[in-house]
Amino acid sequence: MGKKIISVLSCILIGALLVGCNQKGKTKDLINDENKDNKIKVMVSIYPLKEFTEKIGGNNVEVNCLVPDNMEPHDYEPKTKDFENLTKSDMFIYNGLGMESWIDSVNNVIDEKKVLKVNSSEGIDIRKEGELIDPHSWLSLIQVQKQCENIKDALIKLDEKNTQKYEENYKKFKDELNSLYNEYSGKFNQLEKKDFITGHAAFGYLCRDFGLSQKSVENLYGEGEPTPKQLEELVNFCKDNNIKNIFSESLASPKVSKTLASEVGADVVPIYTLESNEDNKGYIDAMRENLERIYDSLNK
Ligand SMILES: [Zn+2]
Known part of the structure; x- marks a missing residue:
């Protein structure tokens, strides 16, 4: 009797092990x-x-x-x-x-x-x-x-x-x-200003989504600082468009952004490209902050 129970138990055990293995095998x-x-x-x-x-x-x-x-x-x-x-x-x-x-x-x-x-x-x-x-x-x-x-x-x-x-x-x-998206689509639609300045040209898709426009210190691939002539054009653009914030990414030439900001009397404001883990922020939170900051800068 005792033996029978043990053998039944072993069967169950072996069965359970086999099932376990099967679930692990993908x-x-x-x-x-x-x-x-x-x-x-x-x-x-x-x-x-x-x-x-x-x-x-x-x-x-x-x-x-x-x-x-x-x-x-x-x-x-x-x-x-x-x-x-x-x-x-x-x-x-x-x-x-x-x-x-x-x-x-x-x-x-x-x-x-x-x-x-x-x-x-x-x-x-x-x-x-x-x-x-x-x-x-x-x-x-x-x-x-x-x-x-x-x-x-x-x-x-x-x-x-x-x-x-x-x-x-x-x-x-x-x-x-x-x-x-819906929240900010409504907000941006009500603004007249549409232009903002970034570190590298990472926000083209975001601009397309919301009818905005970016000008950048570096190009699409985060390469190259602007020539003196390009910097002068950026300075003039900021002055003509009353740009009050220059967005700057932690990984792309903050120095040029600072120079530009001080030339035109604007503030340097951080923005997330999310190309790397920045400030341990989740995607939605980081995007919300980006949109809020861009909105604030255009609403001045
Ligand atoms: Zn990039």
């Missing part, structure tokens, strides 16, 4: 074999994609970012160690649109059967400046919704059984994005 061969726990290991290229993936994936994902905190991503190049970490991931999410100038070197290294590669900006409404593609799509509350949808779809592809959870998290975040 749905597709795409999942990297080296991952032993049941979280999806995601590598993203730049910081905002980390937060989007965590928002949608919740506890089911472990996300790392290739570009280290406090590094200007336009200057980043992956190191050998980065490639090693990348090949151990289940998924690699990048922004696309030329934000990762080094993307071809990654494509040569990762095995697409093991690491699912996700171009998060696929299908967005791309903005161009002349011939150049503007990579800063995550600064659009509208375009970022498509990027999050792509991330959500990729998570579902690897982990179909949690489809409902990913759909719900995505919808919740999308609602937050839309609500912030």
Whole structure:
């Protein structure tokens, strides 16, 4: 009798262990074999994609970012160690649109059967400046919704059984994005002033969303300080348009912004490009602060 109970118990135990193992083994061969726990290991290229993936994936994902905190991503190049970490991931999410100038070197290294590669900006409404593609799509509350949808779809592809959870998290975040957009769309529509000055030309998508216009100290890729002639033009523009705030990013030439501000008697005001983790602010909070500060500067 005793033996019988023990053997029944062992069966249950072994059964439970087997089920446990099965749940850990993930749905597709795409999942990297080296991952032993049941979280999806995601590598993203730049910081905002980390937060989007965590928002949608919740506890089911472990996300790392290739570009280290406090590094200007336009200057980043992956190191050998980065490639090693990348090949151990289940998924690699990048922004696309030329934000990762080094993307071809990654494509040569990762095995697409093991690491699912996700171009998060696929299908967005791309903005161009002349011939150049503007990579800063995550600064659009509208375009970022498509990027999050792509991330959500990729998570579902690897982990179909949690489809409902990913759909719900995505919808919740999308609602937050839309609500912030609607709030400021109404506010900006009532303003006559539309021009503001930034550090590097990162806010083109944001401007397009709200009918605003940016002038910048540095170009689209955060390169090059202005020539004396360009600086003079900026000074004249600020004076002609009664510009009272010069926005400055922590990672892009604050010195020039300060010079400009003192020339025209304006204040230097911080703005977040979200290209890196700044002040440990979440995406929605940082975007709300950006919009509030731009609004205040145009409302003077
Ligand atoms: Zn940038």
